Amino acid sequence: MRQAFAGAAFRQAFSARSAIAGLLAVVISLAIAAPAAAQSKQNPRYAALVVDANTGKTLFSANADSRRYPASLTKMMTLYLTFEALSRGKITKETRVPFSAKAAAEPPTKLGVRAGGSVSVESAILALVTKSANDASTALGEMLGGSEENFARMMTAKARSLGMNGTVFRNANGLPNSGQFTTARDMATLGIALREHFPQYYGYFSTRSFTFGRQVMPNHNRLLGRVKGVDGIKTGFTNASGFNLVSSVTDGNRRIVAVVMGGASGASRDKHMTDLIAKYLPAASNGGKAAPLVAKAGSTQFDAVGKLQLPKQDAPTPDMRPDTEALVAEAAVDMDEAPAVPFEQAKAEPTPEEVPAPTLQAYADPAPRPQAALEAAVAAPQVDPVKTASVAAPSGWVVQIASSPSRAEAEAILEKTTKVAPGPLRKASPFTVPFEKGGVTYYRARFGGFGSKVAAWDACAALKKQKISCYAVQN
Known part of the structure; x- marks a missing residue:
């Protein structure tokens, strides 16, 4: 009888503890959710x-x-x-x-x-x-x-x-x-x-x-x-x-x-x-x-x-x-210490939700087709020419391979050429040059960084052997 009573008391106590624990869990959840x-x-x-x-x-x-x-x-x-x-x-x-x-x-x-x-x-x-x-x-x-x-x-x-x-x-x-x-x-x-x-x-x-x-x-x-x-x-x-x-x-x-x-x-x-x-x-x-x-x-x-x-x-x-x-003489502002501007003032700059949807949709495909992906990439503000600190600026002699009314197409041609003919272009820098003709803007697809006329001509000759049209010109 005592054992039964003790067992019942234990179950009641355990049940009470469980209820309290559950209540605490709810309170904690509400404390965060609220x-x-x-x-x-x-x-x-x-x-x-x-x-x-x-x-x-x-x-x-x-x-x-x-x-x-x-x-x-x-x-x-x-x-x-x-x-x-x-x-x-x-x-x-x-x-x-x-x-x-x-x-x-x-x-x-x-x-x-x-x-x-x-x-x-x-x-x-x-x-x-x-x-x-x-x-x-x-x-x-x-x-x-x-x-x-x-x-x-x-x-x-x-x-x-x-x-x-x-x-x-x-x-x-x-x-x-x-x-x-x-x-x-x-x-x-x-x-x-x-x-x-x-x-x-x-x-x-x-x-x-x-x-x-x-x-x-x-x-x-x-x-x-x-x-x-x-x-x-x-x-x-x-x-x-x-x-x-x-x-x-x-x-x-x-x-x-x-x-x-x-x-x-x-x-x-x-x-x-x-x-x-x-x-x-x-x-x-x-x-x-x-x-x-x-x-x-x-x-x-x-x-x-x-x-x-x-x-x-x-x-x-x-x-x-x-x-x-x-180093800057004045102390730099710690942006993480800066006071938050009230949202009403901050809205003078558009919120992300107000950015036109096409800006996002242009990049929405996680595995885009090559041309679509390239068009998406060039939807961003452009730089012309594209070069790096490790490549000389495109001056002097260059090799032109195409021109197009589409910057995207011109860059696609440059990229494709770089892939199929890496040898002649190993040290070259791809870039595009805009020009006007008949009221239309076109883009020349070129490779720069050649040290001499001979180097540019040799690179073009190597490209022609791979059925890639081109000509060398002084930039």
Whole structure:
């Protein structure tokens, strides 16, 4: 009888504990869901996502597929392409990154390197992951893509190949551009891809501080070292985007990637991210990763452009390190400390949802046909000519292979020729030249960088042997 009574009492007590535990779980869920719902209603910029990085399962989602401005989260893709170049041996950590006048003129936050100066690739990486330096990001983009505009096309093409179909990049640093947008889901995909594809470089994202000259640059990500398990990745802020953060968190075999976009302040964003981590990290799978979640990008015509433009050795830049005089005298503005502008004021710049749909649709096909993909790529602002620091400017003698009223067609011809006739064009630089005829703009498809008339004639002769029409002309 006593045993029966004790058993009943135990069951009642256990049932009571279970009820309390269930109630606490509901309270915790509501505590997180309520602020999220309030932000969604009151803050049109808000979006969030938590993904199990082992299984790909979505653990929490709020506006995860809606367009948002990436701000400095853009630098995650700049770093992805930098890591890719490192892994392929196109550059090394010691390769010098030249700072053009454009890069040097970027607004803070920045390193403050003067035009004509340079830093190592590793210094540029550290400047991006800690201080989110806009000048270093632009310099990397120009080195890897020949121009920041072309690099942005490469970034968007890479996004497509990773399955990021809601993202369009227009620059390498995330500074305001109404045509540049992304989604919380795409940023989570990129965060996962960075760790999966480049584990040898992923540790850069956990760097607490970076010393450059007399500057000590703490990491803008305040959750590093404060929230258990956080090992990166990136913060971002502009008035139009609000406060953004992508976090990677690991606890034993459990691993999540969480995204918060459009926070009203850095503090509120960090608090919301901390709450999401506390809630959903314990709910993540504990069995370890079975297979990569994000497939590595396959070879596309965009990759071919990238391979052509990446320097085969260190780019010829001034062999110098910036001294204290090369640094900006005034203190750089920490954008993650800047006050958030009220949304009504921020709307003076169009929100991502107001960007015309064709801008996104032009890139919507994750596996576009070659011509369609090329047309999509050139829909972005163009640069003419396309060249890199490792190739001489297209002056002197050049080889012309075609002309067309379509820039896309002219560039397609250049790319195809580069693929089928790499030998004669190994050191050449492809570019297009616009000209007017009968009121119509045409584009000459040319290769430059030949040191002499003989070199240009020899290259053209080799092309003709491969049934490629051409002629050499002095530019």
